Amino acid sequence: MGRILAIDYGTKRTGIATTDELQLIASGLTTVETKTLIAFLKQYIASEKVELVLVGEPKQKDGSPSDVEVEIQKFLKQFANAFPTMEMKRVDERYTSKMAFQTMIDSGLKKKQRRNKALIDEISATIILQEYLYNK
Incomplete structure (x- = not known):
């Protein structure tokens, strides 16, 4: 069994x-x-056995594609x-940045550390x- 890699793509x-x-x-x-x-x-893929790559799919609140989707394509x-042979899936990533920031607060990171994008x-x-x- 290989690893699953997740990518939160940004410009x-x-x-x-x-x-x-x-x-x-x-x-x-x-990062x-x-x-x-x-x-x-x-x-990374040459040194580790990777079975699947997940790429975040950013969407607006109404479900329409985010502006960065053009770059992701x-x-x-x-x-x-x-x-060419690697399996890749898209995964809805709505609100992950907000959840990440809340995770940083909940884990007790200081304000300066939370500015680390x-x-x-x-x-x-x-x-x-x-x-x-969780959903697999």
């Missing part, structure tokens, strides 16, 4: 989370600059070219992954 930074090999526990992995995302994924094409992106990716594991 500047992208949060990444992964499961253990038994696909039981979701953990934040890192990378989006321009280096494909290179990071190539390196470009990334999905790059991903498909780089990893990279950490918010990583936690958001972890929430996407946890939701998928």
Whole structure:
């Protein structure tokens, strides 16, 4: 059984989370600059057995696609070219950033630490992954 990787795509930074090999526990992995995302994924997937990649699907409150969806579609094409055999699924990521911020508050992080947008992106990716594991 391979890991599941979750991606919270952003135009500047992208949060990444992964499961253990038994696909039981979701953990934040890192945040990378989006321009280096494909290179990071190539390196990670070459060194770890990854079975599935989840990519967040941001939507507006009314269910319509978010503005960043255009950029995500470009990334999905790059991903498909780089990893033609890798299974990929889209996952609704509405409110994950707000949930991530609340998680930071609940865990007692100081105000200065909560301004770390990279950490918010990583936690958001972890929430996407946890939701998928819960509903799988």
